[in-house]
Amino acid sequence: MPSAPKAHTPRERARIEFIGDIKQVARRQLAADGAGALSLRAVARELGLVSASALYRYFPGRDALLTALIVDGYRSLGDAAEAADTRARQEDEADLLGRWMAIAHAVRDWAVAHPHEYALIYGSPVPDYTAPPDTVEQGTRVPYLIGGLFLALAARGDAGPGLAVPPDADRSLRPLLEQLPPGAPAELVVGGITAWTYLFGAVSFEVFGHRSAILGEPRAYFDHEIRRLGSQLGLAAQVPGPTN
Amino acid sequence: MPSAPKAHTPRERARIEFIGDIKQVARRQLAADGAGALSLRAVARELGLVSASALYRYFPGRDALLTALIVDGYRSLGDAAEAADTRARQEDEADLLGRWMAIAHAVRDWAVAHPHEYALIYGSPVPDYTAPPDTVEQGTRVPYLIGGLFLALAARGDAGPGLAVPPDADRSLRPLLEQLPPGAPAELVVGGITAWTYLFGAVSFEVFGHRSAILGEPRAYFDHEIRRLGSQLGLAAQVPGPTN
DNA sequence: TGTACATCAGTGAACGCGCGTTCACTGATGTAC
DNA sequence: TGTACATCAGTGAACGCGCGTTCACTGATGTAC
Numbered sequence: 001m002p003s004a005p006k007a008h009t010p011r012e013r014a015r016i017e018f019i020g021d022i023k024q025v026a027r028r029q030l031a032a033d034g035a036g037a038l039s040l041r042a043v044a045r046e047l048g049l050v051s052a053s054a055l056y057r058y059f060p061g062r063d064a065l066l067t068a069l070i071v072d073g074y075r076s077l078g079d080a081a082e083a084a085d086t087r088a089r090q091e092d093e094a095d096l097l098g099r100w101m102a103i104a105h106a107v108r109d110w111a112v113a114h115p116h117e118y119a120l121i122y123g124s125p126v127p128d129y130t131a132p133p134d135t136v137e138q139g140t141r142v143p144y145l146i147g148g149l150f151l152a153l154a155a156r157g158d159a160g161p162g163l164a165v166p167p168d169a170d171r172s173l174r175p176l177l178e179q180l181p182p183g184a185p186a187e188l189v190v191g192g193i194t195a196w197t198y199l200f201g202a203v204s205f206e207v208f209g210h211r212s213a214i215l216g217e218p219r220a221y222f223d224h225e226i227r228r229l230g231s232q233l234g235l236a237a238q239v240p241g242p243t244n
Numbered sequence: 245m246p247s248a249p250k251a252h253t254p255r256e257r258a259r260i261e262f263i264g265d266i267k268q269v270a271r272r273q274l275a276a277d278g279a280g281a282l283s284l285r286a287v288a289r290e291l292g293l294v295s296a297s298a299l300y301r302y303f304p305g306r307d308a309l310l311t312a313l314i315v316d317g318y319r320s321l322g323d324a325a326e327a328a329d330t331r332a333r334q335e336d337e338a339d340l341l342g343r344w345m346a347i348a349h350a351v352r353d354w355a356v357a358h359p360h361e362y363a364l365i366y367g368s369p370v371p372d373y374t375a376p377p378d379t380v381e382q383g384t385r386v387p388y389l390i391g392g393l394f395l396a397l398a399a400r401g402d403a404g405p406g407l408a409v410p411p412d413a414d415r416s417l418r419p420l421l422e423q424l425p426p427g428a429p430a431e432l433v434v435g436g437i438t439a440w441t442y443l444f445g446a447v448s449f450e451v452f453g454h455r456s457a458i459l460g461e462p463r464a465y466f467d468h469e470i471r472r473l474g475s476q477l478g479l480a481a482q483v484p485g486p487t488n
Numbered sequence: 489t490g491t492a493c494a495t496c497a498g499t500g501a502a503c504g505c506g507c508g509t510t511c512a513c514t515g516a517t518g519t520a521c
Numbered sequence: 522t523g524t525a526c527a528t529c530a531g532t533g534a535a536c537g538c539g540c541g542t543t544c545a546c547t548g549a550t551g552t553a554c
Binding site: 037122126198216228 | 279281363366368370380409412413417420438441442444446448453457460461462464467468469473
Binding site for chain 3: 528532536541542544545551
């Protein structure tokens with residue numbers, strides 16, 4: 001195997017594994033004591049290390065460990081969402097509503113399963129902490145997937161329910177439009193942002209407990225609201241063809 | 245004046261004023277150092293107190309001060325939203341879209357002006373912290389206002405765009421329906437929850453920085469998205485009558 | 489296969505810091521007669 | 522109007538705690554010849 005990721009000596013393997021252990025313990029403590037309360041000494045203790053300074057062999061400091069957790073969180077969420085979309089696409093590539101539902105549920109399932117990691121990436125920003133480029137790259141994956149659905153809609157020539165985008169709103173989209181293939185219809189870009197915003201709004205409300213006094217079966221309700229939104233944004237408009 | 249709130253001795257007045265000072269300083273520090281970093285000693289220092297223990301004359305502990313800040317936050321936000329709706333209602337009580345826009349902008353304006361207080365109440369929940377009843381009462385005010393719009397819609401006999409609510413989603417609404425006047429149409433209750441969810445989703449994204457790389461003029465975009473949502477939820481359906 | 493050396497993981501002490509909370513106390517401000 | 526007492530605000534010391542990070546070090550594991 002000439003193109004293996006790299007030959008790992010036993011020492012390198014042990015090192016990589018231990019970095020994984022460190023992050024896992026850190027994640028557990030984050031869950032127990034809340035974001036912002038990440039303590040290197042506590043992590044070292046739980047790992048059985050006699051001295052906390054040993055961690056400096058693996059991370060240059062507390063912030064670096066925190067960053068690694070954040071990037072991992074985005075990556076893990078991105079993986080889950082992409083896998084869900086890939087599965088849905090294999091079933092019916094043209095069923096944009098189905099793909100939207102798959103992505104949305106994947107995001108929610110992940111958030112419910114990892115509430116503290118979710119809080120870390122979508123909760124209050126940590127003060128004095130600026131996200132490195134890695135974070136941005138991983139954080140873009142889910143919105144990118146959602147954008148893909150609306151670009152597919154645009155490719156069909158379907159412009160959605162047909163609400164016009166007023167000039168000033170259109171102007172404020174410029175930073176985004178510059179990152180997109182030219183000619184993307186503003187109406188559908190708005191649709192994508194709306195879907196993205198609503199998805200994380202609903203998940204945040206559930207994960208942060210703002211809905212617990214109101215909804216009995218969050219998953220069932222989420223399924224409904226997200227399907228309803230997808231339909232209203234035009235994703236349900238099936239291309240005429242094989243319906244099953 | 246027999247029914248004055250209470251006769252305040254000078255000492256009482258000074259006490260109330262000083263409690264206000266404490267909270268104001270605490271809010272400033274929260275803004276500077278981030279949520280969760282509230283320190284009694286730092287607050288005492290900034291107030292010019294020689295010893296931090298003096299604060300225990302005013303709050304039984306750190307958690308009590310934090311709670312006061314949270315309740316104040318909800319109250320302040322609730323005040324802003326209610327004032328906006330009252331103003332809009334005086335202009336045109338029947339213009340539900342106008343009232344929705346007024347409430348939404350009030351929430352966003354408040355959040356943009358007080359980002360750290362916003363993070364305190366709508367960001368990641370503080371661990372090991374359970375909200376006292378006061379919090380709930382104040383926190384319900386904005387959703388209650390939004391609910392009022394949809395109840396008004398229901399009173400008109402207008403059931404909105406007419407998407408049926410499937411049985412399991414309907415079932416999961418039971419905890420909420422028990423707190424509402426009986427006979428509220430599920431379709432409109434869903435509309436209210438959708439509006440509420442989207443509003444705070446959009447504001448959270450903006451305040452927490454998830455949109456900064458994408459939108460140039462957040463306020464203009466917000467105006468558009470929120471108007472669009474309100475229309476789609478049926479709030480734009482004007483009652484036939486005086487149009488001006 | 490064996491030796492000399494370099495690399496690396498982890499230790500342990502120390503620096504300097506900040507924190508919430510308690511407690512007995514001083515001294516000023518108010519109240520009752 | 523004046524005196525005796527109670528209430529209250531703020532002090533200052535102390536307890537016990539945890540934290541991130543540095544540094545010189547020991548001893549094991551790998552590498553080169």
